[in-house]
Amino acid sequence: MVLQAIQYEPASASSPPALRILDQLLLPHRTVYEAIAGCQEAHAAIKQMKVRGAPAIAIVAALALAVEIGAAAVAGKLPSSADEVKERIGDRLDYLKTSRPTAVNLGDAVGKLKVVAKKAALQSGATAESVAQAYIEAAERMLVDDVSDNKAIGEHGARWIEENTAAGRQRKADKSHALQVLTHCNTGSLATAGYGTALGVIRSLRAADMLTRAYCTETRPYNQGSRLTAYELVHDAIPATLITDSMACALLAREGDGLAAVVVGADRVAANGDTANKIGTYSLAVLARHHGVKFLVAAPRTTIDLTTASGNDIVIEERAPEEVTRIKGPKVTAEGKIQVDEAAEIISIAATGIDVWNPAFDVTPAELIDGIITEVGVVEKVDGRFDFGTIFQRPS
Ligand SMILES: CSC[C@@H](O)[C@@H](O)C(=O)COP(=O)(O)O
Numbered sequence: 331m332v333l334q335a336i337q338y339e340p341a342s343a344s345s346p347p348a349l350r351i352l353d354q355l356l357l358p359h360r361t362v363y364e365a366i367a368g369c370q371e372a373h374a375a376i377k378q379m380k381v382r383g384a385p386a387i388a389i390v391a392a393l394a395l396a397v398e399i400g401a402a403a404v405a406g407k408l409p410s411s412a413d414e415v416k417e418r419i420g421d422r423l424d425y426l427k428t429s430r431p432t433a434v435n436l437g438d439a440v441g442k443l444k445v446v447a448k449k450a451a452l453q454s455g456a457t458a459e460s461v462a463q464a465y466i467e468a469a470e471r472m473l474v475d476d477v478s479d480n481k482a483i484g485e486h487g488a489r490w491i492e493e494n495t496a497a498g499r500q501r502k503a504d505k506s507h508a509l510q511v512l513t514h515c516n517t518g519s520l521a522t523a524g525y526g527t528a529l530g531v532i533r534s535l536r537a538a539d540m541l542t543r544a545y546c547t548e549t550r551p552y553n554q555g556s557r558l559t560a561y562e563l564v565h566d567a568i569p570a571t572l573i574t575d576s577m578a579c580a581l582l583a584r585e586g587d588g589l590a591a592v593v594v595g596a597d598r599v600a601a602n603g604d605t606a607n608k609i610g611t612y613s614l615a616v617l618a619r620h621h622g623v624k625f626l627v628a629a630p631r632t633t634i635d636l637t638t639a640s641g642n643d644i645v646i647e648e649r650a651p652e653e654v655t656r657i658k659g660p661k662v663t664a665e666g667k668i669q670v671d672e673a674a675e676i677i678s679i680a681a682t683g684i685d686v687w688n689p690a691f692d693v694t695p696a697e698l699i700d701g702i703i704t705e706v707g708v709v710e711k712v713d714g715r716f717d718f719g720t721i722f723q724r725p726s
Pocket residue numbers: 382383384385433514515516517518521522526527528554594595596597607608609690
């Protein structure tokens with residue numbers, strides 16, 4: 331079974347396009363897909379983190395509007411002119427963009443899709459239907475391109491680790507050597523259209539018979555690591571070990587050279603390489619530098635934001651205190667059996683009345699990052715600085 335966070339069916343002769351998302355709040359114990367009929371449902375699903383992960387958020391938003399427009403077209407309810415459809419598309423995209431602030435992929439998709447609608451409306455003989463169709467095709471392309479970009483990220487990252495780390499070189503020469511990777515949060519099939527970014531690198535290393543073990547952090551407070559990454563690793567039968575976030579230091583000290591790299595995803599990479607990613611990423615980068623372990627960020631070019639000069643300019647989403655003070659999951663019986671079908675229990679794990687700070691992301695300074703793995707290659711610092719100038723000219 332292929333893990334899919336996003337299921338999309340294009341329009342047929344008789345029916346409009348349809349979109350379903352895997353409700354990630356119920357994972358790893360329940361697999362429930364939810365239909366997304368339009369922008370309002372998508373906005374709520376993104377805000378509640380039923381779908382999450384920078385690329386997945388952008389694609390669900392883009393496709394939700396495709397579904398909404400497709401349904402209006404089939405029902406004969408599109409606005410009457412090309413310009414009005416273009417305006418409607420712009421307004422709906424602006425609304426979707428407000429769902430979560432830190433990940434840039436959504437803003438990037440919104441900008442590109444607005445350009446598509448604008449160009450389509452400027453075509454001679456443009457109609458409401460032709461603008462709607464141009465939008466739908468562009469949104470559908472984003473879904474397809476994300477998977478191929480992730481596979482390319484996986485291959486570039488695996489090759490870089492093979493060539494640039496002691497564990498990589500040793501394992502290549504002699505398969506009795508260990509090569510392990512530590513990752514954080516969830517960056518896999520559930521966070522993207524498929525395959526994943528940092529988890530894509532892990533998948534590619536495994537496919538090349540290079541990886542002996544992946545470690546994943548629990549990723550407090552939302553537990554994307556223990557709920558989602560662990561689920562993907564078990565699903566793909568990749569040898570893997572779960573640690574709490576606070577165990578990373580002990581792991582790096584213990585594994586030495588066998589731990590080839592820490593590989594994480596990104597929600598926004600600023601023009602100087604400073605990287606916003608799931609809270610806890612920065613501490614891993616500090617630990618990696620202290621232990622001489624390579625620290626890599628895996629992200630498509632859509633995550634690199636040249637309009638944001640540095641990490642100081644990145645808006646960090648703060649989330650509800652309850653994510654820290656409570657945990658949610660199915661009941662476990664006295665015999666240790668998980669009651670999968672029961673409604674989730676919410677348990678309080680903090681003193682009532684304590685103040686809480688819950689930033690969802692932190693910013694890792696470029697200085698601590700050894701390479702940024704994109705679909706067109708790994709960007710490394712030259713004279714201590716990242717320069718993304720040329721990668722945007724390269725074809726995928
Ligand atoms: C390929 S996903 C990259 C990042 O979006 C991921 O590491 C992350 O931080 C996700 O955070 P989330 O809050 O779960 O959306």
